[in-house]
Amino acid sequence: MPANLTPEYKKADQRFRAAATDEEKMSALEEMLRAIPKHKGTEHMQADIKRRIRKLKENLEGGGKKAAARHVDIFHVPKGGAGQVALLGTPNCGKSAIVAALSNANVIVADYPFATEKPVPGMARFEDIQIQFVDTPPITGDYSAPGQINVYRATDLIAIVIDLSADVLEQMEICLAYLDSRRLILDENAPAESANPLGRKTFVIATKADLAPSGTLDTLRELTPRPLEFLEISTKTGQGLAALLLRIFQMLDIVRIYAKKPGKEPDMKDPFTLLRGSTVTDLAYLIHRELADKLKAARAWNAPNIHPGQNVPRDHVLEDREIIELHFS
Ligand SMILES: Nc1nc2c(ncn2[C@@H]2O[C@H](COP(=O)(O)OP(=O)(O)O)[C@@H](O)[C@H]2O)c(=O)[nH]1
Ligand SMILES: [Mg+2]
Secondary structure: OOOOHHHHHHHHHHHHHOOOOOHHHHHHHHHHHHHOOOOOHHHHHHHHHHHHHHHHHHHHHHHHHHHHOOOOOOOOOOOOOOOOEEEEEEOOOHHHHHHHHHHHOOOOOHHHHHHHHOOEEEEEEEOOOEEEEOOOOOOOOOOOHHHHHHHHHHOOOEEEEEEEEHHHHHHHHHHHHHHHHOOEEOOOOOOOHOOOOOOOOEEEEOOOOOHOOOOHHHHHHOOOOOOOOOEEEOOOOOOHHHHHHHHHHHEEEEEEEEEEOOOOOHHHHEEEEEEOOOOOOHHHHOOOHHHHHEEEEEEEEOOOOOOOOOOEOOOOOOOEEEEEEEEEO
8 A cells, every 4th residue: 555645744754854953853753743644554654753753752851961962963964955965876986076067066076985085065056946966975885984874864865876987786786785774765666564764765877978888877777676767977078967957856856936925026036945745835834934824815827727816725736837926914
């Protein structure tokens, strides 16, 4: 039975992953528990959420003593932009070159391994939004930095980076073993009983296409024991970079909404981004928590099946590129 998770649940789940403090985590977990559809198919997930709430409570209650010893987690990358993609790969596979090619982040691209020691975020522009890429230290068959897993747990998308000019099957095996052993791969088609609440959407960036012996990607695709999507690029020639950003935008499953004040032109430069399935109420909440309760009416433009400027109800589901005018009491 599929879990049929609602946008409310997914939103709370995103809040949980973005949470920087235990208090924020607690509030998000409680919301997840409220929003999760209650049926047999989600019992496993409900139990998992309850277990995490219990553990967090213990932390919070014991917090008085431990507070002074709180350490800085260099693997906590604050989220920015409309969504985050964390790279995963073996040494020298080309992770830093990807972040360097797509953003102005100050990453080190080097032909020696382990040049990247901690995660470095960089912002890439896609049309009128920013997507955050996180460059990471490499993993090998027997080593990964201890805190690195937190980057992947908290991110929106995991990109396995494979160097097409090296041993592709070995790299894939190392990356999949890393993710599998930490239950990080999300199989969206899995039945809810075996659904993995810690899983993240994962895809593959096959890079250094300019150096790849012909047929390498086909072999990799055939021999990868998972239904992963492969995107082929070269940071040297620029091949595939635009397509990569477009697919990432689609995988993030977000909509861009332009807000408009009554009687004013809409702000077309800086859209709000929300998860697909979000409503007018969600937009109001995002703009201003306190004002959301005072939302009286809304009008929409640029929406399918809606006349320009037509009134829409609070539960109107937003589509990408809609313009919304909110009226508060
Ligand atoms: N020809 C070619 N070389 C690349 C490409 N991407 C990265 N490199 C080279 O591969 C080496 C390792 O790249 P880097 O991004 O530092 O790898 P990382 O260890 O995964 O961060 C560097 O010498 C890069 O110049 C590519 O698309 N084509
Ligand atoms: Mg690097």
